[in-house]
Amino acid sequence: MRAIHIVTTRLSSSFRRPILYLDFIVSCLAPPRQFSIPRRLICAATKANGGGRSGSIVAPLVVNEEFQKIDVNPPKGTRDFPPEDMRLRNWLFNHFKEVSRLYGFEEVDFPVLETEALFIRKAGEEIRDQLYCFEDRGNRRVALRPELTPSLARLVIQKGKSVSLPLKWFAVGQCWRYERMTRGRRREHYQWNMDIIGVPQVTAEAELISSIVTFFKRIGITASDVGFKVSSRKVLQELLKKYGVPEDLFGRVCIIIDKIEKIPIDEIKKELGFTGISEDAIEQLLQVLSVKSLGDLEDILGGAGEAIADLKQLFSLAEKFGYSEWIQFDASVVRGLAYYTGIVFEGFDRKGKLRAICGGGRYDRLLSTYGGDDIPACGFGFGDAVIVELLKEKDLLPELGQEVENIVCALDKDLQGAAATVATALRDKGQTVDLVLESKPLKWVFKRAARVNARRLVLVGKTEWEDGSVSVKVLSSGEQFQVKLSDLE
Amino acid sequence: MRAIHIVTTRLSSSFRRPILYLDFIVSCLAPPRQFSIPRRLICAATKANGGGRSGSIVAPLVVNEEFQKIDVNPPKGTRDFPPEDMRLRNWLFNHFKEVSRLYGFEEVDFPVLETEALFIRKAGEEIRDQLYCFEDRGNRRVALRPELTPSLARLVIQKGKSVSLPLKWFAVGQCWRYERMTRGRRREHYQWNMDIIGVPQVTAEAELISSIVTFFKRIGITASDVGFKVSSRKVLQELLKKYGVPEDLFGRVCIIIDKIEKIPIDEIKKELGFTGISEDAIEQLLQVLSVKSLGDLEDILGGAGEAIADLKQLFSLAEKFGYSEWIQFDASVVRGLAYYTGIVFEGFDRKGKLRAICGGGRYDRLLSTYGGDDIPACGFGFGDAVIVELLKEKDLLPELGQEVENIVCALDKDLQGAAATVATALRDKGQTVDLVLESKPLKWVFKRAARVNARRLVLVGKTEWEDGSVSVKVLSSGEQFQVKLSDLE
Numbered sequence: 013m014r015a016i017h018i019v020t021t022r023l024s025s026s027f028r029r030p031i032l033y034l035d036f037i038v039s040c041l042a043p044p045r046q047f048s049i050p051r052r053l054i055c056a057a058t059k060a061n062g063g064g065r066s067g068s069i070v071a072p073l074v075v076n077e078e079f080q081k082i083d084v085n086p087p088k089g090t091r092d093f094p095p096e097d098m099r100l101r102n103w104l105f106n107h108f109k110e111v112s113r114l115y116g117f118e119e120v121d122f123p124v125l126e127t128e129a130l131f132i133r134k135a136g137e138e139i140r141d142q143l144y145c146f147e148d149r150g151n152r153r154v155a156l157r158p159e160l161t162p163s164l165a166r167l168v169i170q171k172g173k174s175v176s177l178p179l180k181w182f183a184v185g186q187c188w189r190y191e192r193m194t195r196g197r198r199r200e201h202y203q204w205n206m207d208i209i210g211v212p213q214v215t216a217e218a219e220l221i222s223s224i225v226t227f228f229k230r231i232g233i234t235a236s237d238v239g240f241k242v243s244s245r246k247v248l249q250e251l252l253k254k255y256g257v258p259e260d261l262f263g264r265v266c267i268i269i270d271k272i273e274k275i276p277i278d279e280i281k282k283e284l285g286f287t288g289i290s291e292d293a294i295e296q297l298l299q300v301l302s303v304k305s306l307g308d309l310e311d312i313l314g315g316a317g318e319a320i321a322d323l324k325q326l327f328s329l330a331e332k333f334g335y336s337e338w339i340q341f342d343a344s345v346v347r348g349l350a351y352y353t354g355i356v357f358e359g360f361d362r363k364g365k366l367r368a369i370c371g372g373g374r375y376d377r378l379l380s381t382y383g384g385d386d387i388p389a390c391g392f393g394f395g396d397a398v399i400v401e402l403l404k405e406k407d408l409l410p411e412l413g414q415e416v417e418n419i420v421c422a423l424d425k426d427l428q429g430a431a432a433t434v435a436t437a438l439r440d441k442g443q444t445v446d447l448v449l450e451s452k453p454l455k456w457v458f459k460r461a462a463r464v465n466a467r468r469l470v471l472v473g474k475t476e477w478e479d480g481s482v483s484v485k486v487l488s489s490g491e492q493f494q495v496k497l498s499d500l501e
Numbered sequence: 502m503r504a505i506h507i508v509t510t511r512l513s514s515s516f517r518r519p520i521l522y523l524d525f526i527v528s529c530l531a532p533p534r535q536f537s538i539p540r541r542l543i544c545a546a547t548k549a550n551g552g553g554r555s556g557s558i559v560a561p562l563v564v565n566e567e568f569q570k571i572d573v574n575p576p577k578g579t580r581d582f583p584p585e586d587m588r589l590r591n592w593l594f595n596h597f598k599e600v601s602r603l604y605g606f607e608e609v610d611f612p613v614l615e616t617e618a619l620f621i622r623k624a625g626e627e628i629r630d631q632l633y634c635f636e637d638r639g640n641r642r643v644a645l646r647p648e649l650t651p652s653l654a655r656l657v658i659q660k661g662k663s664v665s666l667p668l669k670w671f672a673v674g675q676c677w678r679y680e681r682m683t684r685g686r687r688r689e690h691y692q693w694n695m696d697i698i699g700v701p702q703v704t705a706e707a708e709l710i711s712s713i714v715t716f717f718k719r720i721g722i723t724a725s726d727v728g729f730k731v732s733s734r735k736v737l738q739e740l741l742k743k744y745g746v747p748e749d750l751f752g753r754v755c756i757i758i759d760k761i762e763k764i765p766i767d768e769i770k771k772e773l774g775f776t777g778i779s780e781d782a783i784e785q786l787l788q789v790l791s792v793k794s795l796g797d798l799e800d801i802l803g804g805a806g807e808a809i810a811d812l813k814q815l816f817s818l819a820e821k822f823g824y825s826e827w828i829q830f831d832a833s834v835v836r837g838l839a840y841y842t843g844i845v846f847e848g849f850d851r852k853g854k855l856r857a858i859c860g861g862g863r864y865d866r867l868l869s870t871y872g873g874d875d876i877p878a879c880g881f882g883f884g885d886a887v888i889v890e891l892l893k894e895k896d897l898l899p900e901l902g903q904e905v906e907n908i909v910c911a912l913d914k915d916l917q918g919a920a921a922t923v924a925t926a927l928r929d930k931g932q933t934v935d936l937v938l939e940s941k942p943l944k945w946v947f948k949r950a951a952r953v954n955a956r957r958l959v960l961v962g963k964t965e966w967e968d969g970s971v972s973v974k975v976l977s978s979g980e981q982f983q984v985k986l987s988d989l990e
Contacts, residue, residue, distance in 0.1 A: 083616070084655050084656075084658045084659040084871070084873075085659060086611065086612045086615070086652075086655075087612060087614060087615060087616055087641075087643060090612035090614060091612065092609075092610070092611050092612070092652070092655075092656050092659075093608075093609055093610035093611070094609055094656060094660065095607035095608065095609055095670070098607070098608045098609050098610055099607075099608075101610075102608065113933055114928050114931075114932075114933050114934070115928070115933075115934065115935075115936075116905045116908075116933055116934055116935030116936070116953065118584035118587070118588075118903055119582075119584065119587045119588075119591065120581075120582055120583055120584055120587050121581070121582035121587060121590075122575065122581050122582070123575045123576060123579035123580065123581070123689065124613060124675065125576060125579060125645065125677070125689075126575070126576060127572065127576055144637070144638075145638075146635035146636070146637070147635070148633070148635070148679065149633075149634075149679050152576070154576060156614065163575075163581070166573050166575075166581075167573075167581050167583060169573045170573040170574065170581075171583065176948075176949070176952060178938065178939075180935070181584070186613065188614070190637065190638050200612065200614075208938070211938045211939055212939075213938060213939055215917055215921075215938040215939070216938050218921065219921075219936060219938060222921070222925065226928065328918060329917070329918055329921055331918070332918030332919065332921040332922045333921045333922070333924075333925055334922070334925050382573070384573075414607055416605045419605075428704055428818070429817060429818055429820070429821030430821065432704075432707065432708075432711070432818055432821040432822045433821050433822070433823070435822075436711065436822050436823050439603050439604070439715065442603075443603075444602055444603050444604075444605055445603070445604065445605055446604075446605030446669070447604070447605070447708060449667065449697070449700045449702060449704040449705050449708060450667075450700055450701075450702055450704070459665075460665070463665060464605065
């Protein structure tokens with residue numbers, strides 16, 4: 013017997029667009045859940061499927077139909093991409109991809125649906141609480157990926173010794189999180205990731221930040237618009253060691269501290285208290301985290317530790333890469349994912365209006381949490397939402413219209429086949445063609461030509477076609493001429 | 502209190518690759534479901550989260566960790582795309598996209614997760630039975646899309662009068678189906694769709710088939726490799742009318758007949774019998790469906806109906822488009838989706854080894870099933886699986902390696918900053934650069950250069966760099982020279 017499918021529907025309180033109807037079927041008898049099913053429908057449905065095979069009178073299998081309200085909008089928190097939005101998405105993604113290739117990175121991808129276990133870590137991350145998880149028909153716990161890094165780690169382990177390190181991989185993939193939608197945030201976004209697997213040195217982080225800077229420059233964003241706050245988780249690690257806090261609290265403390273600009277400081281202190289860190293240590297910790305100069309940090313930690321050495325090297329490399337003015341030290345940056353172990357960074361808008369634009373860091377010990385051998389690694393995630401807000405704010409969104417070289421139109425219904433021949437000839441030469449598929453008045457054709465930004469209008473008329481010719485009108489200049497089809501370039 | 506997350510895992514019987522471990526957390530006390538949790542873990546977990554806030558002793562929040570077997574493979578029926586597979590995917594998708602643009606189509610996309618109701622139709626389609634559906638955290642029935650057309654219809658209704666018809670839209674999107682995996686089929690594939698909304702004439706179908714032919718030609722597939730079987734659902738409609746079968750059985754009968762080559766003919770007859778069609782009518786119906794010539798069909802149906810007229814026009818247009826040798830009439834083709842109303846077609850390999858390569862047709866009445874006003878429409882879906890099998894068989898898969906213009910390497914650890922400067926200069930000129938991020942012996946660098954197919958090796962040595970120069974080795978010719986960085990093109 014088939015599974016029960018009762019169509020339930022979100023009835024959003026903020027409906028503005030029309031609610032439409034979808035006919036539906038009740039595949040087998042089941043108690044109604046969210047709305048009541050008319051009795052006659054249930055009766056009909058009982059016969060409709062499953063047991064119906066014994067009868068052979070006319071139409072026992074025609075089930076009664078009922079209309080159920082359905083929304084023409086995409087599910088809450090998700091997006092359609094009509095052509096105008098798709099053009100912007102392609103523009104953005106092409107920049108992601110071109111920059112990645114400029115840096116010698118190879119593209120990869122993973123399933124959008126993964127085993128839930130892949131994303132479950134112990135540190136109480138926001139991303140974990142927002143996991144878009146389900147049980148599938150085979151009773152397996154699965155989740156729409158909230159991020160790409162765990163899948164990447166899984167693939168690296170799977171590939172094992174068959175790949176030569178370092179790997180430089182990038183991906184642009186959709187990620188999901190189930191949020192309460194309170195802050196106008198969506199439940200899906202696309203994320204550009206670049207990861208370097210197999211390089212323990214800070215040169216890798218420096219290279220990653222360089223690629224993001226290159227991306228910003230390409231789309232018109234400058235160092236006066238955005239910057240990178242940089243720190244190292246080793247700062248926190250060295251501090252916790254100093255205060256005798258157990259090492260296994262590290263990830264959890266990072267997650268708490270990441271909320272420092274989002275929740276009141278007293279809450280932060282309380283949460284840190286719950287982990288068992290003494291009040292005194294918490295006060296000192298918070299003081300260190302407010303440090304914005306590498307020199308001051310060195311005074312506190314001493315010059316011997318890895319934290320200072322890594323950060324110094326990163327700032328020195330930034331100079332050589334040519335992006336010093338883009339980055340600054342900020343001890344409060346720890347990032348919200350549990351797996352970072354070294355340098356962490358986030359891109360921010362200097363006006364302070366938006367959430368982090370991107371973020372990343374080193375995660376040298378992620379692979380062993382999945383049972384693999386650890387390989388030094390670092391990477392970043394760059395979403396498609398905040399950057400578009402920033403571009404809008406700076407008036408930097410590109411104007412992207414449809415572009416077609418030719419619009420081809422028959423002047424007579426009998427010539428539609430001829431127009432098809434003309435379109436084929438042009439396409440064979442690599443020319444894009446919008447072929448008019450119906451008999452339409454010339455006025456309509458000119459309007460369409462303008463809408464699709466056609467460069468030329470190619471008209472197939474009776475007299476010219478008898479001669480193997482067509483009329484061509486260059487739409488920018490109004491220039492018009494007759495040409496043999498074989499000569500049309 | 503947080504949701505319960507017990508990590509459950511598929512233990513596939515066909516494990517060949519290593520099983521690894523993932524540490525996990527039990528967020529709150531819950532009875533074990535699929536495996537037993539050690540008692541100490543449950544106890545620890547009780548304190549771990551939620552109620553733990555009252556304590557402040559060290560580490561009450563450190564939960565016990567346990568290892569749970571996890572697979573390093575992607576979930577059953579899904580794929581990772583490591584670089585070599587991603588290159589093939591990009592190659593294929595770029596052809597999909599270039600051909601679509603050549604025909605003046607605009608790209609669109611929709612959410613991969615849709616309301617389940619969107620995909621539920623009454624006709625008993627295979628696609629419906631394989632719906633990858635879930636209940637989300639908000640108790641809404643959702644599904645990973647099994648096809649793109651319903652989302653397209655939803656968007657067209659939503660856009661309403663704000664768009665000018667015809668719309669010519671294409672999409673390349675991932676689709677999901679939950680199958681029992683018996684035939685080595687996957688649970689996800691990517692599908693290229695092209696749809697024309699607003700054109701009632703057969704010119705639209707002719708244009709769609711033309712675009713697929715163009716695609717085939719571009720990737721090296723000829724008319725002797727593949728063909729299109731073409732028919733019209735109006736054939737069946739006219740036949741059913743002739744035999745007095747109620748119109749609302751139409752969709753269901755189509756679905757049954759679509760299985761004609763997949764299940765024994767007696768099963769087909771039985772299923773048709775259940776719909777209430779008389780035995781006599783079934784026999785005649787099946788006889789007509791075996792007709793492979795338009796002339797013979799005309800003898801049976803008479804020349805007056807729309808079915809014959811549409812098909813004749815299509816074959817006439819095919820000649821003008823120049824793809825006559827690719828298409829043939831075959832009355833048995835009806836396609837497995839309930840919503841088709843007119844011309845239907847499917848691409849097949851002439852050796853008869855593979856499933857349908859692509860399929861499509863006219864669906865003039867889909868929009869009203871969602872409550873919208875009907876608009877004449879047609880489209881096709883073209884998956885990424887069968888075509889790759891065919892390309893493999895014909896030995897037409899392209900060889901796609903990584904391509905990088907330069908590999909830049911410091912000859913000395915102190916010169917890594919200088920190498921970064923060189924890489925930046927080259928990238929600013931639009932040159933792709935794989936920057937060596939560690940100190941490596943030259944032998945290693947040459948090996949890597951070969952692996953990434955680098956065109957040039959740029960070495961940053963102490964003496965040259967003091968002079969602002971670098972050594973360049975052209976790897977194909979072995980030619981080597983020194984050049985000022987500013988002169989390096």
